[in-house]
Amino acid sequence: MLKLKQYAGWLAIATCLISLLMLRFAPPVLTGWIEVVVAPGQTLWSLAEQCPANPWDVVNAIAVHNHISLDQTLQPGEVLEVPTKMSPFWTRLVF
Template identity: 80%
Template sequence: MKIKPYAGWMACFACVLSLLMLRFVPPVLSGWTEVIVAPGQTLWSLAEKCPANPWDVVNAIAAHNHISADETLQPGEVLEVPTKASPFWTRLVFSFEGGNHA
């Protein structure tokens, strides 16, 4: 069986492209805790306290609390915010079937 000369390069390109795409998968946020909004606080300032990309955290806080991401927060408002972030690759599960493949 003859393999076309560019097939190996295409396989390498596909692997690199797949790894680059994984970078854009948002992290899993956990450790949600209640916070009382102080005067002047925004979703962005709350998101910066979580060890993840603030854009992802702002969207997650908004979705979790059923509010708009551009909503102005009121002092005294209670929101749940994440305290931990797990990157995508920590969720990957690999499965190998055992057996004799002779």
């Protein structure tokens, strides 16, 4: 029992660090969705590059949010909702 108490502080610190790392590598929370009219030649990737987050995460978020598949060709004039902001990972911390 004495040895367990001796390492309890280190265990708590390690748990906090692991939790922060898990949050850091989780997909970002995207906000500020606006409607965008697709121009000729635009792709999910070109739309995703306008958001300040990893484009892979944004492409997936746009597809899920608009109920389309990742391999679907976008049609000019199609209206999609696209995120404009990314919430930092520490906003997901709950105390």
